[in-house]
Amino acid sequence: xxxxxxxxxxxxxxxxxxxxxxxxxxxxxxxxxxxxxxxxxxxxxxxxxxxxxxxxxxxxxxxxxxxxxxxxxxxxxxxxxxxxxxxxxxxxxxxxxxxxxxxxxxxxxxxxxxxxxxxxxxxxxxxxxxxxxxxxxxxxxxxxxxxxx
Amino acid sequence: xxxxxxxxxxxxxxxxxxxxxxxxxxxxxxxxxxxxxxxxxxxxxxxxxxxxxxxxxxxxxxxxxxxxxxxxxxxxxxxxxxxxxxxxxxxxxxxxxxxxxxxxxxxxxxxxxxxxxxxxxxxxxxxxxxxxxxxxxxxxxxxxxxxxx
DNA sequence: GTACATTACTTGTATATACAAATATTCAAG
DNA sequence: CTTGAATATTTGTATATACAAGTAATGTAC
Numbered sequence: 440x441x442x443x444x445x446x447x448x449x450x451x452x453x454x455x456x457x458x459x460x461x462x463x464x465x466x467x468x469x470x471x472x473x474x475x476x477x478x479x480x481x482x483x484x485x486x487x488x489x490x491x492x493x494x495x496x497x498x499x500x501x502x503x504x505x506x507x508x509x510x511x512x513x514x515x516x517x518x519x520x521x522x523x524x525x526x527x528x529x530x531x532x533x534x535x536x537x538x539x540x541x542x543x544x545x546x547x548x549x550x551x552x553x554x555x556x557x558x559x560x561x562x563x564x565x566x567x568x569x570x571x572x573x574x575x576x577x578x579x580x581x582x583x584x585x586x587x588x
Numbered sequence: 589x590x591x592x593x594x595x596x597x598x599x600x601x602x603x604x605x606x607x608x609x610x611x612x613x614x615x616x617x618x619x620x621x622x623x624x625x626x627x628x629x630x631x632x633x634x635x636x637x638x639x640x641x642x643x644x645x646x647x648x649x650x651x652x653x654x655x656x657x658x659x660x661x662x663x664x665x666x667x668x669x670x671x672x673x674x675x676x677x678x679x680x681x682x683x684x685x686x687x688x689x690x691x692x693x694x695x696x697x698x699x700x701x702x703x704x705x706x707x708x709x710x711x712x713x714x715x716x717x718x719x720x721x722x723x724x725x726x727x728x729x730x731x732x733x734x735x736x737x
Numbered sequence: 738g739t740a741c742a743t744t745a746c747t748t749g750t751a752t753a754t755a756c757a758a759a760t761a762t763t764c765a766a767g
Numbered sequence: 768c769t770t771g772a773a774t775a776t777t778t779g780t781a782t783a784t785a786c787a788a789g790t791a792a793t794g795t796a797c
Contacts, residue, residue, distance in 0.1 A: 441733050447658045448644070454725040455717045459618075463633075463660045465732045466615035469608075474785085483753090484612075495597070503776060509596045511612045514754065518777055540762045540775045568604045570737045576603040579731045583614045584590050586728070588719045623755085632783090652746060663784065667747055689745045689792045 476564050480557055485515045486524055490554050493530060493546035500543035502535065529553055625713050629706055634664045635673055639703050642679060642695035649692035651684065678702055 442461045443450065451457035470484075477484050492509045493501055501509075503517045510517075521544055524530040529550030535541040546554075571579065591610045592599065600606035619633075626633050641658045642650055650658075652666045659666075670693060673679040678699030684690035695703075720728065 440736060442729065445736075446660060454722050454729065455714050458717060458720075458725045458729045459714075460660055461729045461732045462615065462618055465736060466611065467661050467663065468736050469611055485753095504774090511595055511609055512616050514616065514756095516754075516777095519753085538763075538775085542776070565604050565608075568607060568735065571607075571731060571735050573603050575731055575734070576607045579728060579735070580591065580603065580607045580610045582720060582724055582728045583610045585724070586717065586720050587589060587594075587614060587617050634783095653744090663786095665747090665784080668783090687745085687793075691746070 472564065472567050476560070477557075480553070480560065481527070482553070482557070485510070485512055485520055486529075487554075487557060488512070488515075489517075489520055489524060489544075490529060490546060490550055493544060494551065494554055497546065500533070500535075500545045502541040502543060504541075506544065524550070621713065621716050625709070626706075629702070629709065630676070631702065631706070634659070634661055634669055635678075636703075636706060637661070638666075638669055638673060638693075639678060639695060639699055642693060643700065643703055646695065649682070649684075649694045651690045651692060653690075655693065673699070 442448075442457060442464055445464055446460065448460075451460065473484055477487055482490075488510050489506055492506055503521070506521075507513065507515075507517050521530060521532060521542075525532060527549075529547055531545050531547060533543045533545075535543050568576070591597075591606060591613055594613055595609065597609075600609065622633055626636055631639075637659050638655055641655055652670070655670075656662065656664075656666050670679060670681060670691075674681060676698075678696055680694050680696060682692045682694075684692050717725070
C-alpha cells in the first residue's frame, strides 16, 4: 500500500519528504511485526540483540561498551538491559580482572537455548519481509547505507 | 557506511536479515537527526505531525480518530498529544455538536506561525537526506511501499 | 423506550527512553 | 606518589510508550 494511502495524504511536496514519512511509517510497521514476535518468546528486541552479540563472541565475554557499539539501537541503557537478562538467567556479569572498571558479560546455557528457540521461529518473522525479492532487499539495504552517508 | 561496519558485524546470514538490521539502524539514525531539529523548535516529531495534519484540513476541524489515522506513528496517545499542544497554545479543542463523543481540534494562529517557522528550517533537515539522488529517494520509497505489502 | 453493543475518547499503570549527573577505576604528567 | 583527566559503568529523573481498563454518547433491536 502506498504511503499516501496509509496516512491519507494526497501528495507530498517532494520526493524526500515522501521518503522521510515512508521511513518513519515503515519503521512503525516493522515494530508492530517484531514486538509481538519477541514478546511471545519472552524477550524484547533489544534483549535479543544483546544475546545475539554475546553468542557471536562466544566463548569470549563482551563488555558494556562493546555491546553498546554493536547494538542496532544505540540508545538502549545497557546496564538495565543486562539487569533484566540476569534476572531471566540468560547472561552472567563479572568484573574484569585486568581492568576493574569494565564488566564482562557472558551468555549462559539457558540464554543459548532461548536464542535457539528464537532461531526456530525466525522463518515466520522473515516471511513478512518477503514481499521484496532478494535483489530488492539488497538494493534497499545498499541505498539505506548510502542515505546515512 | 555499510551496516556491517556500523554495528561491527562481519556478515549476515542472508540479505533479509541484513535489511532488517539496516531498517532498524537507519530509523535510529534518522531519529537522531530529527529529535534535536524539532527540540530546538520546541516541538516533538509527533506534535509537528499533528499540527501539519490540522493545517492540511484548515479551516475544517479534525477529530481524534482522524488524527490518529493520519499520523505516521499510530501508537501516539492523541489525547495527551493534544493536551500538550493546547498548553503551548497551538491548537483548540471543542466538543462536536453533531456527535458529542467527538472532539474537534483546530490549529490556532500561533500554531500556524510555529509551523511556518519549522518550514523555514526544513531545508537544513532535508539536506541530510540528500546523499540519495531524487531518483534513488523515489526508488527506496516505492520499495518500502512494496515491502509492507 | 429500555437494554446491549459500538464508537470515541480518557485514564491508569508498568515499562522504556533520553539525557544528565554521579561514581569508581585507571592513566598520565610532573 | 599525588593530582587531574579520561574511561567505563551506574543512577536519577522527566517524559514517552504500550496496552488495558474506564467513561460517556450514540446506535440498534426488540
